[in-house]
Amino acid sequence: xxxxxxxxxxxxxxxxxxxxxxxxxxxxxxxxxxxxxxxxxxxxxxxxxxxxxxxxxxxxxxxxxxxxxxxxxxxxxxxxxxxxxxxxxxxxxxxxxxxxxxxxxxxxxxxxxxxxxxxxxxxxxxxxxxxxxxxxxxxxxxxxxxxxxxxxxxxxxxxxxxxxxxxxxxxxxxxxxxxxxxxxxxxxxxxxxxxxxxxxxxxxxxxxxxxxxxxxxxxxxxxxxxxxxxxxxxxxxxxxxxxxxxxxxxxxxxxxxxxxxxxxxxxxxxxxxxxxxxxxxxxxxxxxxxxxxxxxxxxxxxxxxxxxxxxxxxxxxxxxxxxxxxxxxxxxxxxxxxxxxxxxxxxxxxxxxxxxxxxxxxxxxxxxxxxxxxxxxxxxxxxxxxxxxxxxxxxxxxxxxxxxxxxxxxxxxxxxxxxxxxxxxxxxxxxxxxxxxxxxxxxxxxxxxxxxxxxxxxxxxxxxxxxxxxxxxxxxxxxxxxxx
Numbered sequence: 001x002x003x004x005x006x007x008x009x010x011x012x013x014x015x016x017x018x019x020x021x022x023x024x025x026x027x028x029x030x031x032x033x034x035x036x037x038x039x040x041x042x043x044x045x046x047x048x049x050x051x052x053x054x055x056x057x058x059x060x061x062x063x064x065x066x067x068x069x070x071x072x073x074x075x076x077x078x079x080x081x082x083x084x085x086x087x088x089x090x091x092x093x094x095x096x097x098x099x100x101x102x103x104x105x106x107x108x109x110x111x112x113x114x115x116x117x118x119x120x121x122x123x124x125x126x127x128x129x130x131x132x133x134x135x136x137x138x139x140x141x142x143x144x145x146x147x148x149x150x151x152x153x154x155x156x157x158x159x160x161x162x163x164x165x166x167x168x169x170x171x172x173x174x175x176x177x178x179x180x181x182x183x184x185x186x187x188x189x190x191x192x193x194x195x196x197x198x199x200x201x202x203x204x205x206x207x208x209x210x211x212x213x214x215x216x217x218x219x220x221x222x223x224x225x226x227x228x229x230x231x232x233x234x235x236x237x238x239x240x241x242x243x244x245x246x247x248x249x250x251x252x253x254x255x256x257x258x259x260x261x262x263x264x265x266x267x268x269x270x271x272x273x274x275x276x277x278x279x280x281x282x283x284x285x286x287x288x289x290x291x292x293x294x295x296x297x298x299x300x301x302x303x304x305x306x307x308x309x310x311x312x313x314x315x316x317x318x319x320x321x322x323x324x325x326x327x328x329x330x331x332x333x334x335x336x337x338x339x340x341x342x343x344x345x346x347x348x349x350x351x352x353x354x355x356x357x358x359x360x361x362x363x364x365x366x367x368x369x370x371x372x373x374x375x376x377x378x379x380x381x382x383x384x385x386x387x388x389x390x391x392x393x394x395x396x397x398x399x400x401x402x403x404x405x406x407x408x409x410x411x412x413x414x415x416x417x418x419x420x421x422x423x424x425x426x427x428x429x430x431x432x433x434x435x436x437x438x439x440x441x442x443x444x445x446x447x448x449x450x451x452x453x454x455x456x457x458x459x460x461x462x463x464x465x466x467x468x469x470x471x472x473x474x475x476x477x478x479x480x481x482x483x484x
Contacts, residue, residue, distance in 0.1 A: 024143025024151065030195075031136045031155030034094070037193050038101075038129045040162025041186065042071060042239070043267075046246035047170040047260060051179040053247075056114050060247070064372035066117045067243050068365050073126025075235075075361035078134045082354035090135040097131025098193030100124055105187035109180045121183075125190075132193050134357065137337055138350045146282070148341075152334040153278025160274060160330055163267030167246075167260040215351025223343050223403050224352065228359040231336060233395030234296060235363030236370075237303060237388030241266075241325060243368040245306075248381040249318065252310045265319055266326030273330030281335065288342055292335040293399050299328040300392030307382040343402075367391070 045067045052063045084093045104125030111117050137152070144151045173182035218224045242263065249259035273295075281291055302325040309321035337353065344352040371384035399405070 024140065027136075027139050027143060028151050028155045031140050031152075032158035033195065034132050034136045034158075034193055035156050036158030036162035037190060038074070038133050039159040040166050041190070042067065042074075042129075043159070043163045043242040044166035044170050044263060045070075046243055046263060047167060047174060048179055048182070049243060050247055050250060051174060052114070052117070055179065058114050059372070060244075060375045061369050061372035062114055064243060064368040066114070066121055067239070068368040069118055069122030070126035070129070071235075071239055071368075072361040072365035073123055074129035074133065075357035075364055077127045077130035078357035079351075079354035081131045081134045082138070082350050084131070085135040085138065085350065090139050093131050093135050095194045097128040097133075098191060100128030100131065101193060102128075102187045102190040104128060105183050105190055109183040109187070128190075128193075130357070134350075134353050137353060141337070141341070141346075141349060149281035149288070149334055149338045150278035152338055153274040153281075156274050156330075156334050157271045159333070160267045160270030160272075160326070163242075163270060163326075164264045165267075167263040167267075168257065171256060171260045215348050215355060218344060218348065218352055218355055221344075224355075226398065226402055227339070227343055228356055230395045230398040231356060231360045232363040233391050233398060234332075234336070235360045236367040236395075237300070237391035238329065238367070239364060240367055240371045240384060240388035241303065241306065241322075244371055244375070244381050244384060245322065248385075249310070251381065252318070253313060254315055254318075258315060262319060262322050266322050266329070269323045269326040270330035273327040273332075274334055277331035278334055281338065288335055288339045289399060289402055289405055292332065292339055293396050295328050295332040295335065296392055296396045296399070299325065299332055300389045300396060302328060303385055303389035303392060306385045306389075307380075363391075 049063055049067070052058070052066065053060060056063070081093060081097070101124075104120045104123075107124065108117055108120035111120060136155075140151055140155055141148060170182060170186075173185055177185070245262055245266075246259045249262050250256070277291070277295065280286075281288060286294075302321055306318075306321050306325065308317075310318040340352050340356065341349045367388065371381070371388060374383040374387060375381050377383075
């Protein structure tokens with residue numbers, strides 16, 4: 001009995017595994033809606049970029065700060081979102097974020113200068129996006145382990161779908177109601193972020209690290225800092241096409257709807273790229289960091305080719321390169337978050353997501369304005385896209401410096417294998433280890449048998465037959481089993 005209790009003790013202390021689906025697919029649907037409303041709007045802000053430049057008479061660099069501040073706030077405020085998620089749960093945090101996002105667009109519709117747009121669309125709406133996005137990502141990741149990459153990819157397909165639909169929709173709204181009316185409608189659309197907050201489960205019970213809500217100790221770990229630096233370089237170039245691609249298309253002589261359709265087309269391939277990336281990652285043929293380097297390297301190359309696509313006024317060439325860029329951009333995004341648990345572990349994943357987005361916000365803040373400055377200096381967007389592609393390739397090279405990157409085996413598996421190898425060496429070095437092992441095995445074999453006496457009454461005298469030994473796994477069907 002003591003042996004059976006010893007075998008059962010570790011099972012009761014082990015952490016429950018992720019359910020691999022179930023209600024988790026409902027949370028994936030909530031991530032689909034929230035990601036569509038957050039990044040779909042961010043990617044389609046290029047339609048308003050042209051209107052703001054013409055209405056306020058500002059430079060491309062000055063107007064680029066609107067989107068950059070919004071992206072930076074979405075990432076910089078993420079640690080606050082993770083701390084609130086741990087303290088109060090995901091539901092109220094997501095719903096508060098939806099209210100802030102809507103409030104920012106409603107106030108922006110009354111702006112009289114670009115500075116007002118910095119504060120409303122940038123600071124207020126960007127803070128709301130931070131409270132919506134990170135808790136939803138964490139809620140999905142707690143439901144999946146083996147299918148985590150696929151679940152994240154399906155949840156993020158909302159970004160591609162909204163990018164396809166929002167660009168021509170925003171262009172239509174601007175023509176019908178001007179940019180002020182369009183922003184007012186955008187505020188009402190952002191209120192739909194409250195619905196995912198009602199369906200997402202609280203993640204505070206899973207990530208209850210009371211000693212540190214923000215997980216600031218991760219800032220002293222080299223793998224996490226290396227990965228954060230790589231993602232920061234990615235961020236410097238990732239959002240540049242979504243801010244300037246519409247303006248670049250207009251600059252090349254294409255119509256308003258042709259320019260808006262380029263962003264919509266990238267949204268279609270973006271969806272396909274996310275699904276393919278999630279499916280390929282769950283196959284396990286390549287490690288997640290290797291997959292991330294593959295897609296980011298291709299993304300940087302296609303961004304370098306983007307100015308060449310429109311040479312000679314070829315709309316088909318521009319559209320082809322944009323489709324390839326959208327596919328790689330969609331394939332990269334789920335892996336950025338899926339790699340985090342491999343670096344810091346699941347128990348610190350929520351805090352790591354917040355800190356990662358806070359650090360990478362520097363890239364999102366400076367990337368688009370730097371591209372706008374290059375356009376103002378050179379008169380075209382060619383240099384902007386070339387520098388953005390260079391940032392992506394630089395981030396790819398930094399990712400390759402992660403510990404165990406060139407290993408084809410999971411680092412956790414390597415540690416377990418090394419631990420087993422050390423134990424074997426210790427046993428071989430001890431001359432008495434073989435004797436101890438044999439004596440222990442003999443004792444265990446003796447414990448596995450229990451003296452069992454089967455009383456049989458003799459008609460002439462009441463005598464009990466000698467004891468016999470029966471293994472524990474032997475089936476007993478008579479009344480003598482109760483004696484054991």
